[in-house]
Amino acid sequence: MSLPIRLKLLRKQRSWSLDALALRSGLTKSYLSKVERGLSVPSIAVAIKLANALEVNVEQLLSEPVPGADIVVTRACERTALGEGGAGAVQSVAAGAASKRMLPFVVYPPRELVASAFKEHAGEELLFVHQGRIEVVFPSQTVELAAGDSLYFNALIPHQTRTISSEQAQVLVVVSHELE
Known part of the structure; x- marks a missing residue:
């Protein structure tokens, strides 16, 4: 996963807008947008600002995650049976569930x-x-x-x-x- 995707993912996991990340990092919204779109590559100093704002370590932001973690x-x-029962024993998929x-x-x-x-x-x-x-x-x-x-x-x-x-x-x- 590339830096632009990781940055956007971390920001969205926090339900932050670009404005919110800009405020927390001291960077401009337009610059952050360019980083998220892969149009600009941040320096190490900027990466540190972003990591601090997102409350993650710099390695989490810059390095590739362990494959398959997400x-x-x-x-x-590979599936494991969780119980016994004939075909059609459980057919409902959230029928009538509220909320x-x-x-x-x-x-x-x-x-x-x-x-x-x-x-x-x-x-x-x-x-x-x-x-x-x-x-x-x-x-x-x-x-x-x-x-x-x-x-x-x-x-x-x-x-x-x-x-x-x-x-x-x-x-x-x-x-x-x-x-x-």
């Missing part, structure tokens, strides 16, 4: 990546491939998943999904949703 893949063959903290839905990813920017949003996301094969593209890696595989990640990491199998993929997506 993205967890679980293959179908949901998770938003479950089924997605049929397109075959081509959309030309628009990557998607990103607050919360965490779980994808479970029910049918077909998909490719999930992150700025720093691409993950292929087959039926029965799942992927869990911080949804602030920009991402795109597409079907890569001949059959249309069907994916259960669950997004965390904090109540205000």
Whole structure:
């Protein structure tokens, strides 16, 4: 994950605007925007200011994180049964739940990546491939998943999904949703 993505991720995890980070760091909003878009590379002195403002150490801001720390893949063959029961024993997906903290839905990813920017949003996301094969593209890696595989990640990491199998993929997506 690059510095611009890590900076934006850390800022958004704190629910800070660029103005808020500018105020805390003593840097301008326009400069911070350029850093987040990869148009400007901060000096070590500026990186220290940013790390102090974000209350992280400089290494967290500048160095590559441990691979897979924010993205967890679980293959179908790696799943562990949590109980016994026949097919269809549990079918409800949050039916009738009020004040949901998770938003479950089924997605049929397109075959081509959309030309628009990557998607990103607050919360965490779980994808479970029910049918077909998909490719999930992150700025720093691409993950292929087959039926029965799942992927869990911080949804602030920009991402795109597409079907890569001949059959249309069907994916259960669950997004965390904090109540205000």
